[in-house]
Amino acid sequence: MFNDNGSFLLALFEFFIFCAWFMCLFWLFGDLFRSKDIGGFGKTMWVLFLIILPLVGMLVYLIARGSGMQERAIAQAADMQERQEAYIRTVAGKSEAKRTPTEEIASAKSLLDSGTISQADFERLKADALGRTATPVA
Secondary structure (H helix, E strand, C coil): CCHHHHHHHHHHHHHHHHHHHHHHHHHHHHHHHHHCCCHHHHHHHHHHHHHCEEEEEEHHHHHHHHHHHHHHHHHHHHHHHHHHHHHHHHHHHHHCCCCHHHHHHHHHHHHHHHCCHHHHHHHHHHHHHHHHCCCCCC
16 A cells, blocks of 8 residues: 555545644634624535535634634633533532521421430430530539
8 A cells, every 4th residue: 555655654644634623623613603793694605615525614704713722712701611510509508508497496306206315415416407506404
């Protein structure tokens, strides 16, 4: 297939250029569909332009819209981080939610009734739930 080292290096260079072109194409499509300032018709025209004349289309896209690519990517990353933090807060908030004093006392009472804790432990838990210091039971 390769008759000398030069043809192998040329094929390797062509493969590299093809991969770089394909990667740029994905970046441009990602930026195009991330953009909120272009409507559906405009996006369709850009896609057709990038498919029909790929190299010229890429260069024209980068000249026309390249300056806003970084801002759109940063805005998307910030939005994604904000949504993730909101999701984490909702999930963590459910497991770490503070119970009401009534729920704490009811839980302690059920432990007392089952014999798991003593009357003194129940009084301490009840006092903690109500926010005052426990008085020892004699």
